[in-house]
Amino acid sequence: MPKMRLNIVTPEKVVYDNEIERVTVRTIDGDRGIMPEHIPLITGLDIGAIRIKEDNEEQILAATKGYMEVRPEETIILVDSAEFADKIDVERAEAAKKRAEDRLGSKTENINEKRAELALQRALNRLKVTKGNNFE
Template sequence: MSLQISILTPERPFWTGQADEIILPTETGEMGVLKNHAPIITGLDVGAMLIRTKEEWNSYAIMGGFALVKQNQVTILANEAQSSVSIDPEEAKNAFESAKLSLEKAEGIKEKVEANFLYKRAKARYQVVKATKKL
């Protein structure tokens, strides 16, 4: 293993371990981190995060936050995080489809912003469940 990863949420330390690679949902797109990555601080968007250990890929839904990469350590301060194994696939699919419809029907700025936020959260959870099936 080459990266030491710590994922922290306001409630508790969410996950700590070593990995070979991590893919983060940043505000400017997905960002991969391997051993000896240049130091960086980046904002995290709501989305799917993937962590590759020697044995497998694991997927997590991250609900925004920040990531610090420095000297083969990745520290993630997430507003909320959820593991793919804790998400019911059928519930995630239904929530995603419902959020998508709500976003399409939203009128007015406030309603569109709220619907978009719920859509992004539901999409992240659904992506994580779908990614687990592919991995």
């Protein structure tokens, strides 16, 4: 099966750099699967899972918003953060979820509702990835 290079990069480090068979990401327009020889594309990414198929095995990462550039032989994903499912601290993600829910439920004037909603989305995404849940 043909392969392509996948690079996943955050401001801190290169999270992933290898030859793969397929990657599926959550774009701003919905989920999109990318395979070798894909037409060139640049798109925004939403909070969601990155699913990598490499040597008939799947790896899943939780990712935040960012951008993706696709070329026939290479895909580059630039995100604020990306974590492999087995590296996510579940207790920390649960605590972040609870804090965000508490902020949203408090209805005080000094709460940035959009920021709390994004924090909740990130925490829920991290928890779904750890459980291997399907992403609608």
